[in-house]
Amino acid sequence: MHIYTRKVQYYETDKMNFVHHSNYIRWFEESRVDYLESIGLPFDKMEADGLLSPVLEMNCKYHRACTFGDTVDIAVAMTRFERLRFGFAYRVTDHARGTLLAEGSSMHCFMNAAGRPVALERSAPQLAERFAAVHIQDTAQWEQR
Amino acid sequence: MHIYTRKVQYYETDKMNFVHHSNYIRWFEESRVDYLESIGLPFDKMEADGLLSPVLEMNCKYHRACTFGDTVDIAVAMTRFERLRFGFAYRVTDHARGTLLAEGSSMHCFMNAAGRPVALERSAPQLAERFAAVHIQDTAQWEQR
Amino acid sequence: MHIYTRKVQYYETDKMNFVHHSNYIRWFEESRVDYLESIGLPFDKMEADGLLSPVLEMNCKYHRACTFGDTVDIAVAMTRFERLRFGFAYRVTDHARGTLLAEGSSMHCFMNAAGRPVALERSAPQLAERFAAVHIQDTAQWEQR
Amino acid sequence: MHIYTRKVQYYETDKMNFVHHSNYIRWFEESRVDYLESIGLPFDKMEADGLLSPVLEMNCKYHRACTFGDTVDIAVAMTRFERLRFGFAYRVTDHARGTLLAEGSSMHCFMNAAGRPVALERSAPQLAERFAAVHIQDTAQWEQR
Numbered sequence: 001m002h003i004y005t006r007k008v009q010y011y012e013t014d015k016m017n018f019v020h021h022s023n024y025i026r027w028f029e030e031s032r033v034d035y036l037e038s039i040g041l042p043f044d045k046m047e048a049d050g051l052l053s054p055v056l057e058m059n060c061k062y063h064r065a066c067t068f069g070d071t072v073d074i075a076v077a078m079t080r081f082e083r084l085r086f087g088f089a090y091r092v093t094d095h096a097r098g099t100l101l102a103e104g105s106s107m108h109c110f111m112n113a114a115g116r117p118v119a120l121e122r123s124a125p126q127l128a129e130r131f132a133a134v135h136i137q138d139t140a141q142w143e144q145r
Numbered sequence: 146m147h148i149y150t151r152k153v154q155y156y157e158t159d160k161m162n163f164v165h166h167s168n169y170i171r172w173f174e175e176s177r178v179d180y181l182e183s184i185g186l187p188f189d190k191m192e193a194d195g196l197l198s199p200v201l202e203m204n205c206k207y208h209r210a211c212t213f214g215d216t217v218d219i220a221v222a223m224t225r226f227e228r229l230r231f232g233f234a235y236r237v238t239d240h241a242r243g244t245l246l247a248e249g250s251s252m253h254c255f256m257n258a259a260g261r262p263v264a265l266e267r268s269a270p271q272l273a274e275r276f277a278a279v280h281i282q283d284t285a286q287w288e289q290r
Numbered sequence: 291m292h293i294y295t296r297k298v299q300y301y302e303t304d305k306m307n308f309v310h311h312s313n314y315i316r317w318f319e320e321s322r323v324d325y326l327e328s329i330g331l332p333f334d335k336m337e338a339d340g341l342l343s344p345v346l347e348m349n350c351k352y353h354r355a356c357t358f359g360d361t362v363d364i365a366v367a368m369t370r371f372e373r374l375r376f377g378f379a380y381r382v383t384d385h386a387r388g389t390l391l392a393e394g395s396s397m398h399c400f401m402n403a404a405g406r407p408v409a410l411e412r413s414a415p416q417l418a419e420r421f422a423a424v425h426i427q428d429t430a431q432w433e434q435r
Numbered sequence: 436m437h438i439y440t441r442k443v444q445y446y447e448t449d450k451m452n453f454v455h456h457s458n459y460i461r462w463f464e465e466s467r468v469d470y471l472e473s474i475g476l477p478f479d480k481m482e483a484d485g486l487l488s489p490v491l492e493m494n495c496k497y498h499r500a501c502t503f504g505d506t507v508d509i510a511v512a513m514t515r516f517e518r519l520r521f522g523f524a525y526r527v528t529d530h531a532r533g534t535l536l537a538e539g540s541s542m543h544c545f546m547n548a549a550g551r552p553v554a555l556e557r558s559a560p561q562l563a564e565r566f567a568a569v570h571i572q573d574t575a576q577w578e579q580r
């Protein structure tokens with residue numbers, strides 16, 4: 001599990017005065033990129049190695065709004081790891097007050113440069129092992145919260 | 146039900162060569178705004194009347210990628226209408242080939258300027274009637290597909 | 291010269307209630323893509339032919355704001371065409387009232403897949419001829435306005 | 436003068452493999468917001484006090500591309516301060532190598548809630564003094580580089 005903290009940007013707000021809901025999807029990406037990098041599994045290296053990682057599914061529930069001037073914490077954990085797919089869970093909270101702002105989840109796969117889905121344990125067994133370990137630890141931590 | 150057609154923009158693609166997944170969430174918004182306007186229920190008028198409509202939930206499954214040069218059709222229908230919430234379903238297909246690219250759904254509520262949830266049938270009974278009628282028709286049409 | 295018309299999207303507004311200034315830069319791109327496509331020079335085909343076209347410079351003056359519910363016309367013309375660079379001028383006006391909202395300009399070059407600047411008259415002489423003709427006509431039309 | 440450092444996000448790239456040019460305009464905003472906050476003049480407080488600050492002009496020259504995996508430094512300075520307008524200059528460099536990626540400038544004004552331009556020295560004399568001092572120091576520092 002990982003906490004990614006970032007400020008809300010002015011250009012992320014909309015005329016309702018709050019962050020536009022589509023930006024949470026981008027924050028989820030920021031948080032999982034930051035998470036994977038923090039454990040030595042940077043996305044840009046994976047892509048350079050020919051492993052693309054398209055998004056299969058994205059879900060978000062919005063509980064409270066936030067706006068420019070706020071800072072948010074995004075908790076991210078790898079709560080799913082299957083042969084061909086893996087997934088993350090997210091919780092966005094207000095950094096100052098701890099209020100829950102949004103919860104989400106995403107599913108992803110690995111794909112080679114030819115666009116074919118890739119079973120990680122075959123094509124990149126070491127990476128698969130790392131993912132499996134992260135998944136076990138994260139699942140435990142995420143449930144405990 | 147309504148079909149909203151639009152071209153993919155260059156700035157909507159990412160380095161994987163395809164449209165970034167967050168943009169589908171924006172296309173969903175475009176399609177429901179266009180839909181409501183097409184049936185005489187424009188969002189900008191509702192907002193001017195003090196009715197804001199925040200997003201409660203957003204879901205998307207990505208089936209196939211699309212990219213710059215493509216045109217997409219977004220089918221949108223109001224498949225949920227409850228006392229305090231209403232929701233849409235979406236299907237994104239490639240305009241030229243008809244291939245299914247993505248499916249999604251969203252939930253929304255109405256909120257007054259003070260940020261309180263609003264029961265449409267009380268605060269805007271005529272609008273509530275329109276929504277109810279749209280909902281009945283759309284649900285039937287959506288299931289048939 | 292070409293007029294590209296589009297509606298302002300909700301997600302393009304910011305908490306000041308107006309379209310965020312960065313989006314005009316995206317509208318400029320939309321308008322020149324639409325323009326080039328309308329005269330049979332689509333960007334996606336050029337890219338498929340190995341001709342990339344990075345942006346060298348971007349300028350915009352903002353005169354009046356616009357917001358969700360508005361429709362804008364973007365007039366675009368190729369007002370510069372040199373050996374290694376070409377440029378466009380833009381005028382954004384309110385579709386309903388004709389008010390001037392913004393004016394801008396951009397400079398671009400052509401680059402091959404290896405990232406080298408390309409002289410169009412050498413590497414794609416037919417395209418260069420088309421661009422030259424468009425440039426002459428547009429410059430005349432743009433000045434007259 | 437102020438240096439604002441941030442990572443390039445995946446969603447900021449486009450199919451040419453590099454950051455889309457419109458995002459630099461957003462980075463400029465991030466850097467000036469961060470700058471003003473760092474010297475005790477946060478934008479969100481100014482807005483809460485009824486001072487809006489629309490953008491009048493935006494310019495950017497793009498020298499080299501950057502992409503996902505890169506970190507950028509954005510140097511920002513208040514190089515213009517007039518009765519009704521003030522402006523910033525920007526330099527974007529690669530954090531690791533120091534290479535110049537882009538240079539830009541922007542002009543802004545202050546506007547009250549009614550949308551009228553505001554002379555800072557009248558309506559907010561203390562803020563005007565701060566801005567004047569920042570402007571003098573920044574202009575000197577910026578030229579020296």
